Amino acid sequence: MSWRNELKAVTFDVFGTVVDWRSSIAREVDLLAETKGFLVDGAEFASAWRALYQPAMSRVRSGGLPFTPLDMLHRMNLDEVLGQFGIEGLSEPEKQHLNRAWHRLDPWPDVVRSLTRIKSRFIIGTLSNGNVSLIVNMAKHAGLPWDVVLGAEIAGHYKPQPEAYLKSAAVLDLKPAQCMLVAAHNSDLQAAGECGFKTAFVPRPLEYGPDQTTDQSPESDFDIVAEDFVDLAARLGC
């Protein structure tokens, strides 16, 4: 296919696509609960925390909040979800440590070796709503070999606002058609595609746990539909 010849950069959604946030957050919450002696289901806590993610960003997208890095939105949401679960008695350093659990998320098992293959042929970068320090610390934790960290904080806009995609391409001095977004989420890929990005769907059917019904399959005509990152690397000719 001809677009492959001009593709220069493969960018990635991170939460859910690259890393398994739910299991990672659940593990940290379960560990903290054991240490501190409170009762909570870590996976339910993770899901409740994540459920506040889109509403918080919506306040920024609508202009109700100025651009606020995700770490700070996560913290506002953490205080709320601790209240929902009736968890008291965490010190401020303990809350800060728990908030940075998002910096310590583990990758899905097909990720690191596949990114290394894709990196041999393309620029690989993050195009995430995570702030730069979160993504950099996660990369150090998980061994993710990014060439460049792009996305919401660099653009000053949260996905799916078009500026998030367009500014990321512009910073690489590339046209949108020279860039691809890889994501497990139809809405993210649809927004990127409308900006001229090439698109690759990789399903993560267990991102939200065993009861997940969304994003099980592609809902648009994406340029690549891959089974996993190993398949993605192969389809990119890496």
Added chain:
Amino acid sequence: MSWRNELKAVTFDVFGTVVDWRSSIAREVDLLAETKGFLVDGAEFASAWRALYQPAMSRVRSGGLPFTPLDMLHRMNLDEVLGQFGIEGLSEPEKQHLNRAWHRLDPWPDVVRSLTRIKSRFIIGTLSNGNVSLIVNMAKHAGLPWDVVLGAEIAGHYKPQPEAYLKSAAVLDLKPAQCMLVAAHNSDLQAAGECGFKTAFVPRPLEYGPDQTTDQSPESDFDIVAEDFVDLAARLGC
């Protein structure tokens, strides 16, 4: 020393400190001259091109120009230096290719293995006046294993303006004292030090060729003075 315990990120000046711009540019100019059949001393051309670098950035720093990525300043300067040398007959694609010689600079021989060592213990990033695409493409060309690309374009200010250093630390969610700048240039390190960065001087006595007299030795009380990047890695405990 106690500051070592809180050091999290080691950031690097790039042109001259990490890469040997003069030999690399000279080689490309000599090759182009041979191909196109004009006479020029590539090293002299490189020095003349670089001599326009600070004046161009000064126009941005003073507000005479809005923030302009270095690729565009390089191109304005290239047109001027081609005139100075009386070189005509380059096509627009040839000029664009030559301008991107700054994306293809080679590292000094002690760099790649030492960065890899330092990366095992610290976040390593660029804190350069080069724009993001220039630094990313150079990293792909030269095998430079950066964790993050920071500096002028991210900050919207050219070094040695304090915003360039302070914004780089802020994006990493670190205090300036948790960051170090490594550079071969006293003025850059002095400016970083005034912002609270830790400082490491590594001399590059041949950066400007055999007649260089500047920056042969440290002119302030920097936190580290290293012989080269191998020595720097050792002094950082890596």
